[in-house]
Amino acid sequence: MFYTDGQLQYKVRVDSPNPLFAKHLQQAIGGVEGEIRVAMQYLFQAWSFRGPKRYKDLLLQTGTEELAHIEMLCHAVALNLEGSKEAVKEGVAAKSPIMQAMLGGMMPRQYLSSGMGALPVDADGMAFDMSNVYASGNAGADMYANVAAEATGRTLATRLYNLTDDPGMKDMLAFLIARDTMHQQQWLAVIEEIGGVNALPIPDSFPSDQENQDFNYTFLSTSTPDGPPPPEGRWSTGPSLDGRGQFSSEPARPLGGEPILPSPPPESMNQTAQIQSGGHGSPQLGSERPEQKGGGMLETVKDSMLEKAKDKLS
Amino acid sequence: MFYTDGQLQYKVRVDSPNPLFAKHLQQAIGGVEGEIRVAMQYLFQAWSFRGPKRYKDLLLQTGTEELAHIEMLCHAVALNLEGSKEAVKEGVAAKSPIMQAMLGGMMPRQYLSSGMGALPVDADGMAFDMSNVYASGNAGADMYANVAAEATGRTLATRLYNLTDDPGMKDMLAFLIARDTMHQQQWLAVIEEIGGVNALPIPDSFPSDQENQDFNYTFLSTSTPDGPPPPEGRWSTGPSLDGRGQFSSEPARPLGGEPILPSPPPESMNQTAQIQSGGHGSPQLGSERPEQKGGGMLETVKDSMLEKAKDKLS
Amino acid sequence: MFYTDGQLQYKVRVDSPNPLFAKHLQQAIGGVEGEIRVAMQYLFQAWSFRGPKRYKDLLLQTGTEELAHIEMLCHAVALNLEGSKEAVKEGVAAKSPIMQAMLGGMMPRQYLSSGMGALPVDADGMAFDMSNVYASGNAGADMYANVAAEATGRTLATRLYNLTDDPGMKDMLAFLIARDTMHQQQWLAVIEEIGGVNALPIPDSFPSDQENQDFNYTFLSTSTPDGPPPPEGRWSTGPSLDGRGQFSSEPARPLGGEPILPSPPPESMNQTAQIQSGGHGSPQLGSERPEQKGGGMLETVKDSMLEKAKDKLS
Amino acid sequence: MFYTDGQLQYKVRVDSPNPLFAKHLQQAIGGVEGEIRVAMQYLFQAWSFRGPKRYKDLLLQTGTEELAHIEMLCHAVALNLEGSKEAVKEGVAAKSPIMQAMLGGMMPRQYLSSGMGALPVDADGMAFDMSNVYASGNAGADMYANVAAEATGRTLATRLYNLTDDPGMKDMLAFLIARDTMHQQQWLAVIEEIGGVNALPIPDSFPSDQENQDFNYTFLSTSTPDGPPPPEGRWSTGPSLDGRGQFSSEPARPLGGEPILPSPPPESMNQTAQIQSGGHGSPQLGSERPEQKGGGMLETVKDSMLEKAKDKLS
Amino acid sequence: MFYTDGQLQYKVRVDSPNPLFAKHLQQAIGGVEGEIRVAMQYLFQAWSFRGPKRYKDLLLQTGTEELAHIEMLCHAVALNLEGSKEAVKEGVAAKSPIMQAMLGGMMPRQYLSSGMGALPVDADGMAFDMSNVYASGNAGADMYANVAAEATGRTLATRLYNLTDDPGMKDMLAFLIARDTMHQQQWLAVIEEIGGVNALPIPDSFPSDQENQDFNYTFLSTSTPDGPPPPEGRWSTGPSLDGRGQFSSEPARPLGGEPILPSPPPESMNQTAQIQSGGHGSPQLGSERPEQKGGGMLETVKDSMLEKAKDKLS
C-alpha cells in the first residue's frame, strides 16, 4: 500500500509565472511521454509481476516515485497560472493585444475546467488514455517499453527546458531530467541482468523450431524494382545480435497469392446481388468486363426516361 | 511525495479462481466507477487545492489510500486468472464445450496483452479515459463529485459482491464496501462543514443580482401540451433548499425566437449557391416554395434525356 | 418521444462577435461539464428508470430542456464566429499581427471542420466521450452525480461570464446560470425526498452485517509516521452523518501482507526462465543476491570476447 | 502486399515556412476528414471485400494512393515547422511579442512530442480514433460513406487552400483537391454501376414485406402543434427516389404508449425501497402525490431536532 | 427548443427477454451506425445551418425523431435484460453451465454500471465518441454523410432483425428499418433538389481553374508493374459523372521526387550527432556505407574488452 508525507520530492519554484508554459508543462503530466503514464505503467507491471521480489520492488518503488513527479509538475502548472490572472480578468475583449494574445495562447480548460490548476491531459488538451500503459507480463518486453518511455520522457523534459528561461523551472527540470537518466539506466541494467542480447528474441521461450526459419534474420525490402536499393547496415550482413542467425537482405516478394473470400451469406446483408451483377461475373474472378447494358444510375434513368419520352411524343 | 511498503492494505484471497470474475473485477479497476478514477480524482483535486491544509491532506491521503485499492484488485484479478490456465492451454478449439464457453466468456486481453494480469481497462475492455477525472477547483462542486464517485463505486462493489460466492472475494469486497461507506461520509462531512445547503448554489460567489432571477427557482416543464402534467414534488413548491427562493413550476416556453444565421462567406466553402437555389428564396426566410423547374438530380437528367430522345425520335 | 418548435428557449444575441470566445464556449457544449453531457445523462437515467413516474418525468423533461441549451450555445458559437471572417480571409500569412494572433487563438476546427459552426467538442477540441454519462440505475447515486454535474456546469458558466463583456452573451449566460441553480436545487430536492442522509450509505439495500464493520466509519490516514497528523474535522469524531456509526480516525496500516503470485505457466510467454535466473532464486523470495557470474548483457559479451582474445593472443 | 519507392507522389514545396499552417495541416492528416481515415477506410473495405475483384482492386489501389497523401502532408508539416525554430529557441519568455504570439498559436506537441514533425492527430491535437473508419461489408453503404469522406475531405482541402498564400502549398493543395474530385467521382461511378437509385434502399436484400410499409416513405414531422409546418420539398410528395413508393408527410405521433419497466430485482442495488417510498405509490403509476410525512432530508432532521428540543426545553 | 410527451414513438415489446440480444442492441444505440450518432449529427448540422429554413427544419425535425429511436432501443434493452436476472443472481460460480454461458455472453456493464439498463456504448462496450458526428457546414457533403449514416444504420438494423426470433423485437425493428428507408430517401431527395450530379464536385464553389486539371478525372492505379491491370469500369472511360471531364486511367507515378528535410536544429533534441555518424555521411545523401570502425554497441564493448584482455594476459 501507499503513503504520503505531503512534501515535494524536489523544490518547485516559479520566478516569472507564465501561463503559456503552464500549457506546455501539461505534456509532462498527461502526455504519452508524461508522468501519469510511467507511474501507471510501472505500478501495473509490478502488480501483475510473477517473478523475483527485487524486480517487483524496483517497479513498485519507481512507480511510486513517479507519482511524486506528477505532484511536482501539477504544482508548477498552478504556480505558472498565477501569471494568467490579468488575462482572465480582462477576458476575451481585453483592450491590450498582449492580454488577448496571452489568452489565445493559454489552454482554455486550465481556467474553465479547473479554475487555475493542472489537468490529466496533454499540452493539446487531450485526456490521457490508459491504452498507453504497457504491461505485457513479459518482463523483457516491458523493460524495453520502460526504456522507451524514459527516453521519450527525457527528450520531452529537455525540450521543456529549452522553452523556459525561468531559473526555478530550469532547476526543477534539471532534477527531472536526472531522474529520467537514472531510470533509463536502471531498466537497461535489468535487461543486462536477465541476459541482455542472450535473452532475445522476446519472448525467449517460444520454441525456435516452430518459428519460420526462412524469414527470421532477413531484411525484406519492400522497395519497388526501380526504387532505392535495400538499405544496408548492421542489420543486413553478419551475425544477428542474438547470435542465433546470420543477417541477410532480400526483396520482399508475395508468397501468399491472391486472397479470395467466398461470397457472403444472405445474412450478411451485403448488397450481394447488385455488387455481383455490377461485377458482371463470378465474385472470385470478376475478370473481364462484358459489354455493359445500361446498368448505371444515370443510364437506368435514361432508359426509363426514354420510354416515357417515347410515350409522350407518340 | 509518496511511499510504499509493498504490502496489501487488506488480505486478498481467492478460494476458487474464476476467470469470468476476473473480467468483472476490471470494472472496479479501470471503470468510470473504479479505483483509478477516484485515486486520480482526489490526487488532482489535492494538487491544485488552494485552501486550508486539512482539506488538502484529506484529499491527498484518501487518494493515496485508493492506490492501495487498485493494488488489491489487480492482485485479485491475477489470482482469479489462475483459473484460466486450462482454457488457455486448450485454446479456441478445445474439445470440451465448458472450456470453450470459459474462453468465450473471458476477457481476451487479460491473456493476450498482459499474460494473466489486470489491465487499466473496464469490464468491457475499454481503456480508462482521464476525462472522467473531475477537479474543478471549486471545492463544493468537487465534494459532490466525490460523493457521486463513492456512491457509484459502492453500488458497483455490491454488485460484484452479488456475483461471487467465493469467501475470499466476498471478504475483500466487504472491506472495500466499508471504505466506500466511509468515503461517502467524509465528503458529505466536508459539505456540512463548509455550510451545507447554505453554501448553495455552487459556486456561491457569483453575484446573485447578475443571475437571471426569473428562472432560478422554477421548474420548467418541457412536457407537450397533451403530455403528462409537470411532475410535482419537493422541487415544485415551498422554499428552495438553499432558502434563497421559492420553488415554482411552469411550462417551458420559447423566449428566444427563431435562430437566424447570416449567409456564409465564400471562404466557408459551404455549397452556398446551390443550397440557396434549392431553397428558392432568401436563406433567412426560405418561406414558400415556388414552382420548381427541373433542378433535381433526376429531373436534370430527365430533361436532357428528353431533349436527346426528341432528337433521336425526330 | 420528442418534438421541436425550432425556437430558442432564451434569446441569444452577440453584440461584438469574438472568435476567441467561440472557442471558450465549446466547453459548455462538448466539455465534461457541458450540456451534451447533462442532456444525455438525464435522458439515459430516465430511459432506464425503474420507479415512480414523477421522478422519471423529472429526468426526462430536464434532459429535454438541456437539449435546448446545446442549441442556444451552438447558435452563440456561430454568431461569435462571424468575427473570424477577416482572419480566415487573410489566412496564416496575414500581414496584421492582430489577425495572426486572432487566427492563432481560434479553434482551427471551427473553420476547417465545420465552416464556422459549433462542434461536439470541448474548448481544447477534444470530442465528447460518452463514458462521462453516468446512469448507474441507483437513483441516489445518480442524483449526487447530477448535483455534481450542475455544480461544475454552473462553475463553468460563471467562468465564461467572467471572460466576456458582451451584453448579449452576459444575458444568455445569466439565464443558463439560473437554470443551473434550479437544476442543482431540484436534484437536491429529490435527495431530500428519498430520505436525505437517512438513505445513506448508497446503495442502502446492502445488508449492513455483510459490510466490514471495522472500517466503515474510520478515517484511515495514509500519512507517513513523520508526515502531518491525520486531518481532523467533522469526519474524524462524533456521530456519522447517516447516524449509523461513530467517526474515528487512525493510521492506515497494511493488513494484507505481501502479495505473492505463483510462477507463470509456460503459456504466458513471460520470459520466465531468464527473469527467474536474473532473480537468482525462487520467484517468491528472490531475497539475497548471490554472487553474480557474468549474466549481464555486457558481461556475457565480455566473457566471449575474452575467450576470443585469448585465442587471438595465443 | 505493399511497396514504396521513397518518392513523393507530387512535389511539396514551402516558400515561406509557417508554423501556424503546420497546425492547420494536421487536420488533413489525422482529422476525421483526413488522409489516414480514407487510407484505412478503403484498405479495410478492400481487405474484407466479398465480391468482384475489380471493385476490390479499386478500393485497394485508392487506399494505397491515400498513403502517399499522408506522406506528402507530413512532409509539408515538417517544412512549415522550419519556421518555428526561432520561436522555439526564444521560448515562452521571448521578448518579442510576435515570437510569443507565434508560440501561442503553434501546436505544442509538434515540438514537444515530435521534435518538429507531423503527428497522427487533428488540428486541435486530438489523436485519430479508428472508430471513424467505416467498412460495413455492404458495398452500397460503403460507397456512400466514401463519397461523404471525399466530399468533406475536399471541403477541408479548399479551406486550407484559402488559409495560405504560399505558392508551394497552394500547388500541393490544388493537386490534392483534384484527387478528391476524382475520388468523389469514382465512388459515385460505382454507385451508378451497381444500380444507382435502383439499388436502394440499402441494403437492398431485406425482404420488403418484412419492412413496416406504413412508415417507409413518409416524412414524420416532429414539429410541435404550434411549431412550423412540416418542411416541404422533393421528399414530401411524388414518387420516392427508388421508385418503390410515394412520398408523403404527416405529423409524428406516439404509437407506442408509455414505456413501463418492472421494479428492479434486489440484485440491482438500485435504492429501490427509498425511491419507491419517495414516489408514494406504485412505481408504474406514481400518480398523485399523497400528503408527505417528514420523508425529506431536512424534514427528518427537523423532526428529530424537534424531539430533542422538546426534551431540552422540558 | 424541445419537448417530450413521455410516450414511445412505436410500441416496444419483448416476448422472450434475451440478455444476449440486449448486448447486440447496444450497437444501434451507441455504435457508430447507431441512433445517438444520427440524432447528434442532424441536430448539429441544423444548429449551424446557414441556408433556407426548410432544410434546417428537415434536419432539426429528423434529429428530433432519432432521439425517440434511442428511447425505444433503451427500453428494448431494459426489457431484454429482464432475462438476465437468474444469471446475475447465480453469479459467476453458477452450477448450471447454461447460466455461466449466459453470464459469459452478456455485457458486464449492463449489470455492473447501470443495474440492468442501456448504456451509451456500442455492442463491444466502447463509449460513443462524438468525433463520429459529421457536420461540415457544406450541405452537399453533409447530405452524403447522412445517406451513408442511414445506409449503414439500416444494414445494422437488418442484421439485428436476423439475429432475433422474438416477434416483439422483429416488429420494432421492422419499424426502425422503415424509418431508415425514408431517411435515406429524404437525404437523397435533398441532393437531387440542390442539383444532384450538377452540384459536384463538393464543394462546388472552388474555382475550377485553381484545381489541378491534369489529375481530377484520372484514375491513378497504384498497382505494381507486375500487379493486376488497373481496374476498369464506369470510372475509367467516358464522361465523368459531373459532366465536367472525361474519365481516364493511368499508372500512378511519383512526380515529387525524394522528400528531403534539413538537419534538425539543436533545440530538437533529436540525437543528431550520433544518427549522423551512424549514417557515415551527410544526412541528405547517406549513400554508401564506409568501412565501420567499432561504432556499434557490442563493438565498443569488444574493443575495450580486448584492451583489458590484453592487459590481463600480458
Add this chain to the structure above:
Amino acid sequence: MFYTDGQLQYKVRVDSPNPLFAKHLQQAIGGVEGEIRVAMQYLFQAWSFRGPKRYKDLLLQTGTEELAHIEMLCHAVALNLEGSKEAVKEGVAAKSPIMQAMLGGMMPRQYLSSGMGALPVDADGMAFDMSNVYASGNAGADMYANVAAEATGRTLATRLYNLTDDPGMKDMLAFLIARDTMHQQQWLAVIEEIGGVNALPIPDSFPSDQENQDFNYTFLSTSTPDGPPPPEGRWSTGPSLDGRGQFSSEPARPLGGEPILPSPPPESMNQTAQIQSGGHGSPQLGSERPEQKGGGMLETVKDSMLEKAKDKLS
C-alpha cells in the same frame, strides 16, 4: 509513394474456421501491440526523419511491410468468420446451447458492423487510438520504442499461436513471429550502429552540466522506513551502463518542502469564502481547528429548527 500488387506476403489458410479465434486475432490488427500500430509508427517516424537516408529507408520499408501484415490478418479474420454463419443464422434464440455459447463468445461487431470482416479494433472491440503511435523525432528513443513494439508484438503472436490448433493459422503465425524476430533485431542493430550504450542517455545532446548531477545515477527507494530494503542489483552499485557515472542507492527523501498555493482570485469561482471559513484559519496554515460553532449543514438546520421549536413550544 506506395504500390500494391494485391497479393498476400505469405499464405493465409484456415482449416477449421473458428469465430472465437477471429475475435482474438483482432488484437494483432487493432491492439496496441498490433500491426496498425507498428505500420503507422514506422511510417510516421520515416516521414519526419531528419537524418541519413538509409535509416529513413529502413523505417519506410519496414512500415510498408507491416501494412501487408494487417492485410494477412484481416484475411485470416474473414476466413475464420466463415465458421460463424450457422450461429448468426440461428441467432440469439438458438436452440442449441453450443450455438448460443458461440454467439456469446463472438465479437458482436464483426457481424453487426462489418458483415463478417475485420475491424480496426482490438480483441475487446476498442478502436485503435493513434496516441499509441510514437515518433519522437529522437531516433534513439524511437528505436527503443520500436524494439518494445516488436517485443510485445511477438509476445502477442506467440500467445495467439498457443490458442489455436489450426495448421493454417499456426503456419501464418510462425511467419509473423519470424518477422517480429527480425524486426526486433534490426532496431537493435540500429541502436548498436549509433553507439549503443555510448549514445546514452537519450537525448545525448543535453549538456550534462545542466543536468542535476546528484540524482542521475542514484536509485531512490520510495520504500517506507519499515518497508523492504531497497532492491539491489546491477542498478545499485558499480559503473552505470553508459560509463558516465557510478550507481548508488539511497532512500528517497522530500527535498521540496510543502507545496503552498496562494488563495485563488475571485475570478476562479472556487467557493473560496466558505472553504476558508471551513478551514477556520488561513489557507496556508489551516492548523488547529478552533471550536466550531454550528457551521455544518445539519447544525445550521438544527439551530433554526431549535428556534422554531422554541417558538412553537412557547
